[in-house]
Amino acid sequence: MGEDMSGFDTPVDRSGTCSVKYEERLAKFGDAEVLPLWVADMDLPSPGCVTKALEKRAKHPLYGYTIYPERFFAAISGWMEERHGWSVERDSIVPVPGVVPALNLLVRALTKKGEGILIQPPVYHPFFRLGRNHGRRLLENPLVLKDGRYEIDFDDFRRRANEAKLFILCSPHNPAGRVWSEEELEKIGRICIEEEVVIISDEVHADIVYRPHTHTPVAKISKEISDITITLNAPSKTFNIAGLNTAYAIVQNDSLRRRLEAELKRFDLTMGNVFGIEALTAAYEGGAEWLEELLSYLEKNIGFVRRFLEEKIPSIEAIETEATYLMWLDCRKLGMGDDELERFFIHGAKLGLNSGVSFGEGGSGFMRLNVACPKAVLEEAMERLESAFHP
Secondary structure, rough: OOOOOHHOOOOOOOOOOOHHHHOOHHHHHHHOOOEEEOOOOOOOOOOOOHHHHHHHHHHHOOOOOOOOOHHHHHHHHHHHHHHHOOOOHHEEEEOOOHHHHHHHHHHHHHOOOOOOEEEOOOOOOHHHHHHHOOOOEEOOOOOOOEEEEEEEOOOHHHHHHOOOEEEEEEEEOOOOOOOHHHHHHHHHHHHHHHHEEEEEOOOOOOOOOOOOOOOOOOHHHOOOHOOEEEEOOHHHHHOHHHHHHOOEEEEHHHHHHHHHHHHHHOOOOEEEEEEHHHHHHHHHHOOOOHHHHHHHHHHHHHHHHHHHHHHOOOOOOOOOOOEEEEEEEEEEHHHHHHHHHHHHHHHHEEEEEEHHHOOOOOOHHHEEEEEEOOOOHHHHHHHHHHHHHOO
């Protein structure tokens, strides 16, 4: 298929590239030699179509202020239609500098101080800062782990939604790895309509979904749900281009869209990244075949880690990963406190993972492992982990 999948097996040296994952190891873990498997970007090369587009643009010697061309919007609409069966009008697309910056702007634009923002922990840690950053009240609807799979407590969700103005949905869910079913999303949407809550859906992991699961954009389900939903997305996770700071919102409600656009103008965030525009367009126009190769590779990596743990370290259980390249490891059977567990991984196994407690109280006893790397790196990681149990 297209580009040689074996390219994923070849380690790429990221030293000297200002990589957060590598350059901040000492600050994060107190040890610059840990194997970094934390930050959610990939140690796998982006598709050739992206590299070629960037090289072509780089040959032009001027990199000044840049508008978003029509092909940028067409690429997004085409990708949503082809990958997710979702018809997205050009005028509903609003470029933003990133998903997390957009979340913060939307909290400012759509809520007042003291009003409630609902989240579902354990969840992506920047969600927790949305309350602290802006003086809003953070409400939590904890996910329930049942038979190795996370579910939504809908009775509690309705109670919390009654106090909220915004609900921040993580779909697919990071770190739980859940792909929410259309039935679950429809139920969320119905409750939010009844309780007059706006949904902001972070769907940045939407393309990293493993069969037989399929991602459903919540705004696609019905006109009524789309009318209260702002979808945030980017090619950053899918094509490993997070450093280009190019994302977008899909807002089909005119009033909500105008409020977001006003906030972007207020902070002078309306111009594009000259290279991000080229990368997104190239990825969405020419990256589909590469993505299928990537998904196959990631799925094999996930399977390798799962089998290794089952056979060699059964006291650590891998929660099923339906989406994302982030495995959620249940380490509670080890009987360690969270500080002790983190020290064990860092100093005992020389592995740099994300501690589960950074995703909220429900993450206590868990660790998050990034498997988007050459298989040889994962093999070394598992060997280090096993050796830590048998020094």
